[in-house]
Each structure stands twice: as C-alpha cells, then as structure tokens.
Amino acid sequence: MSIPLTLVLGGARSGKSRYAEGLVTAGPAPWVYVATAQAFDDEMVARIARHRADRADGWQTVEAPLDLAGALDAAPAGATVLVDCLTLWLTNLMLGEHGITAAIEALEAALDRRAAPVVLVANEVGLGIVPDNALARAFRDEAGRLNQRLAARAGRVLFLAAGLPLTLK
Amino acid sequence: MSIPLTLVLGGARSGKSRYAEGLVTAGPAPWVYVATAQAFDDEMVARIARHRADRADGWQTVEAPLDLAGALDAAPAGATVLVDCLTLWLTNLMLGEHGITAAIEALEAALDRRAAPVVLVANEVGLGIVPDNALARAFRDEAGRLNQRLAARAGRVLFLAAGLPLTLK
Amino acid sequence: MSIPLTLVLGGARSGKSRYAEGLVTAGPAPWVYVATAQAFDDEMVARIARHRADRADGWQTVEAPLDLAGALDAAPAGATVLVDCLTLWLTNLMLGEHGITAAIEALEAALDRRAAPVVLVANEVGLGIVPDNALARAFRDEAGRLNQRLAARAGRVLFLAAGLPLTLK
Numbered sequence: 001m002s003i004p005l006t007l008v009l010g011g012a013r014s015g016k017s018r019y020a021e022g023l024v025t026a027g028p029a030p031w032v033y034v035a036t037a038q039a040f041d042d043e044m045v046a047r048i049a050r051h052r053a054d055r056a057d058g059w060q061t062v063e064a065p066l067d068l069a070g071a072l073d074a075a076p077a078g079a080t081v082l083v084d085c086l087t088l089w090l091t092n093l094m095l096g097e098h099g100i101t102a103a104i105e106a107l108e109a110a111l112d113r114r115a116a117p118v119v120l121v122a123n124e125v126g127l128g129i130v131p132d133n134a135l136a137r138a139f140r141d142e143a144g145r146l147n148q149r150l151a152a153r154a155g156r157v158l159f160l161a162a163g164l165p166l167t168l169k
Numbered sequence: 170m171s172i173p174l175t176l177v178l179g180g181a182r183s184g185k186s187r188y189a190e191g192l193v194t195a196g197p198a199p200w201v202y203v204a205t206a207q208a209f210d211d212e213m214v215a216r217i218a219r220h221r222a223d224r225a226d227g228w229q230t231v232e233a234p235l236d237l238a239g240a241l242d243a244a245p246a247g248a249t250v251l252v253d254c255l256t257l258w259l260t261n262l263m264l265g266e267h268g269i270t271a272a273i274e275a276l277e278a279a280l281d282r283r284a285a286p287v288v289l290v291a292n293e294v295g296l297g298i299v300p301d302n303a304l305a306r307a308f309r310d311e312a313g314r315l316n317q318r319l320a321a322r323a324g325r326v327l328f329l330a331a332g333l334p335l336t337l338k
Numbered sequence: 339m340s341i342p343l344t345l346v347l348g349g350a351r352s353g354k355s356r357y358a359e360g361l362v363t364a365g366p367a368p369w370v371y372v373a374t375a376q377a378f379d380d381e382m383v384a385r386i387a388r389h390r391a392d393r394a395d396g397w398q399t400v401e402a403p404l405d406l407a408g409a410l411d412a413a414p415a416g417a418t419v420l421v422d423c424l425t426l427w428l429t430n431l432m433l434g435e436h437g438i439t440a441a442i443e444a445l446e447a448a449l450d451r452r453a454a455p456v457v458l459v460a461n462e463v464g465l466g467i468v469p470d471n472a473l474a475r476a477f478r479d480e481a482g483r484l485n486q487r488l489a490a491r492a493g494r495v496l497f498l499a500a501g502l503p504l505t506l507k
Binding site: 179180181182183296297300305308309330333 | 345349463464478481489495
C-alpha cells in the first residue's frame with residue numbers, strides 16, 4: 001500500500017476544511033471534492049453553500065453522503081481527491097442504520113485502489129465531557145475508532161486548531 | 170503590522186491563564202490584565218476571585234466585558250497587556266446582542282495601534298460532540314472563527330493541555 | 339523525586355489506553371494494570387471486557403476504583419504500573435463524595451514511594467462547550483486541575499489523538 005494518504009483532524013471551525021483544500025490545490029489539478037454533507041435543514045443548507053463558495057475554482061464536486069467507496073472509484077485516475085468529511089459520513093451511516101464495519105472496509109479497499117493523493121478530513125469529537133445520551137456516546141466511540149484506523153493507514157496526519165496544524169505523523 | 174501578538178489557546182482548566190501570565194511577567198512591567206469575565210452568579214464570582222488571587226503582584230486589572238478595543242487603547246503605551254479571555258468576551262457580545270463583526274474589527278484595529286506585546290487567551294470549544302441546541306452550535310462556530318482570525322494575525326500561537334504548551338506557530 | 343512517571347492524555351477513543359500499554363510492555367515485565375473502572379451497567383461491563391481482551395498476556399490486573407494509593411503500594415517493587423484511568427477514578431471519588439484533595443495527596447505520596455516506572459492515563463475533557471449542568475462543570479474543572487498537577491510531576495506527558503502522540507513534555 002503506497003497511496004499518499006493524508007488525514008486532517010480537527011474540531012468544529014478549526015479551519016480543517018480550508019487547510020485540506022490548500023494541501024490539495026498545492027498539487028496539480030484535477031481536484032475532486034467529495035462532500036458527505038446532507039442538507040436536512042436550513043442550517044446545513046447554509047453551511048454547505050458557505051463551504052462551496054469558499055472553495056477556489058477548478059474543483060469538481062461530488063456528493064456522496066453514503067457511498068464514499070463508489071465516489072473514490074468514480075474519480076478520474078489521476079485526480080487528487082478531498083473527502084470532507086468522514087465524521088458526517090459516519091453520522092449518515094449511523095442515522096440510516098447502514099452497516100458501519102462493511103462501509104469502512106469498502107472505503108479502505110477503495111483507498112487502496114487509488115494511486116493519486118487522497119486527503120481525508122475528520123472531526124475530533126472526544127475531548128469534551130461524556131455526553132448524556134447513549135447514542136452520542138456510541139457515535140463518539142465509532143468516530144474515534146474510525147479516526148484511529150485511518151490514521152494508522154495514512155502517511156501524514158495533522159491536528160488542526162485555529163487554522164494551524166500540529167503534525168501527528 | 171509588527172505587533173508582538175501571542176494567542177494562548179486551550180480547554181477549560183488547561184492552565185492557559187497561568188501560562189499566559191507567565192509569558193507576560195517574563196517581560197518588564199507594567200502589566201495590564203484585561204478581564205472580560207462578568208460575575209453573573211456565585212460560581213463566576215468565586216472563579217474570578219480565585220484567578221485574581223492566583224496572580225502575582227504588579228498587575229493593573231481592568232474589567233472590560235464588552236469594550237476590549239477601548240481597554241487596549243487606554244492601557245499605558247509601554248505596558249504589556251493580557252486579555253483573559255476572548256471567548257468570554259464573545260459570550261458577552263452574543264448574550265447582549267452586540268454586533269460581533271464590528272467588535273472584532275475594532276479589536277483588530279486596537280491591536281494594530283499597540284506597539285508593546287499583547288497576549289490573548291482563548292478557549293478551544295469545538296472538540297466535543299455537536300451540541301444539542303442551536304445557540305451553542307452558533308457560539309462554537311463564532312468562537313472557532315475568532316480563534317482562526319486572531320491566530321492568523323499572531324506571531325506566536327500556543328495550544329495548552331495540562332498546563333503544558335504545544336506550539337502551533 | 340526521580341520516579342519515571344509518564345502521563346498519557348487524550349480524548350475518548352483516542353487510543354490512549356493502547357498507547358500506554360505499549361509504553362509499558364516495551365519494558366521488562368512484571369506489568370501491573372490498575373483498573374479504576376466500575377461496572378455499573380451493561381455498557382461499562384462491555385467496555386471493560388473489551389479493554390481486558392485487547393490487552394496482551396503477561397499483565398496482572400488489579401481493580402482500584404477508589405484506593406489508587408493502596409494499589410500502587412501493593413504492586414511488586416520492580417513492577418511497571420499502568421493506571422487506567424485517572425478520570426474515572428476522579429468520577430468515582432466525586433460520585434462517592436470522597437475527599438478529592440486528600441485522595442490526590444495520597445496518590446502523589448504513593449507515586450513518590452515507587453522506584454519503577456508508572457504510566458498514568460487520563461482524559462482531556464475540557465475542549466467542548468461549557469456543559470449545561472453545574473456538576474459537569476465542577477467535574478471538568480477538577481479533571482483539568484488533576485491533569486495539570488500530575489503533568490507537573492511527570493517526566494513525560496503525551497497528548498494522544500487518533501492513536502498518535504504529540505509530546506507535551
């Protein structure tokens with residue numbers, strides 16, 4: 001496995017999406033933006049529109065709330081792919097009662113099939129107090145495990161705070 | 170813009186205030202402590218009193234729950250100023266329904282007018298799970314954006330955990 | 339005080355337990371695992387069983403939900419001790435209305451009595467938004483203070499995210 005895989009971790013509004021975009025656009029186009037966000041409500045519609053407006057020209061945007069593996073396979077062979085973000089994808093899987101383990105394995109297999117760089121964005125959600133409700137606890141456990149698993153595969157892992165990176169790997 | 174601006178980020182009880190005080194008192198007096206805390210209730214009164222008792226002698230304390238720019242302008246020209254903290258200031262602005270954008274721009278202009286060092290303390294609040302209520306989500310978005318914006322201007326940015334610093338910049 | 343004390347900080351599912359176990363098993367046996375978890379409910383029973391199954395052979399496991407000092411004193415003189423974790427221990431103390439200050443002082447005295455390495459695991463819980471309820475706020479304040487206090491004594495302090503360490507000290 002020699003894929004140049006980068007994982008960009010960070011909290012809400014830590015600048016992780018913008019930083020990840022900068023990593024991608026520092027290399028040659030084409031660039032494919034794989035958005036996992038689903039616009040359930042006005043708040044999400046506004047957030048998605050703001051993110052899209054913030055991106056530079058030259059991006060192809062693909063929406064993949066569930067089938068990340070399919071989106072990676074469908075991207076042009078030489079394109080650099082940015083997945084933003086894994087944590088929303090996990091949310092979508094859990095809310096839809098899709099199988100998480102199979103989906104993660106399919107994602108990993110798709111990552112193995114890519115030769116061009118991939119940048120994954122994920123939220124760190126485990127640094128607050130223990131949530132009151134069991135679903136939130138289960139979610140942060142799954143999110144933490146997913147981050148660990150992809151960090152182990154990645155060649156480069158960054159932790160973003162206030163728009164600035166700390167290098168984990 | 171050549172101001173020697175430092176931003177100290179960290180979670181609750183991460184030792185960020187004490188660390189920031191150490192940065193200031195490592196340089197020559199006078200030192201001005203700009204407190205943004207408002208004592209709404211007994212818990213806050215106790216917290217403010219504890220912070221004040223923890224500080225070394227030689228500080229001038231100014232309370233500025235809203236008008237940070239005014240407090241910076243009023244500080245003696247050669248004084249090193251510590252602002253503790255930006256996140257409470259943002260809370261005060263939002264609770265009082267003051268304009269956030271104008272207040273931040275006024276703060277940045279006041280920072281530009283200072284020649285002596287300024288140390289800003291801010292909370293990182295975006296590393297837990299997504300809050301249930303919309304106001305809390307809006308707050309952490311604003312807090313994250315404010316941190317990014319001031320981190321971009323600062324010459325030095327530190328992330329504190331357990332009283333120890335990681336250097337972001 | 340020349341004890342080789344390590345503190346491993348991190349969020350939920352940050353890989354801190356596994357990383358701490360790796361630090362211990364990189365050195366010679368015997369290894370003593372001091373578990374502070376109490377199995378109140380099925381969720382905790384499952385979590386404890388999963389952690390225990392994940393550990394390599396060669397560990398002696400001791401349960402010490404409250405008397406950490408006693409567990410440290412009872413460990414064989416040359417054994418490396420892993421305490422997992424301080425934050426659950428603090429929870430147990432607070433829920434049981436035990437004196438926190440005296441318990442921490444007893445822990446520190448017991449650490450001073452050990453010549454062999456000790457690795458402490460603790461949660462960072464202060465990086466989300468301010469919790470709604472006063473008990474949660476008091477807890478994260480106590481947890482933060484405990485982390486600061488032990489970080490000051492430790493020779494090595496690590497912050498884990500996604501299974502990877504950042505060196506605080």
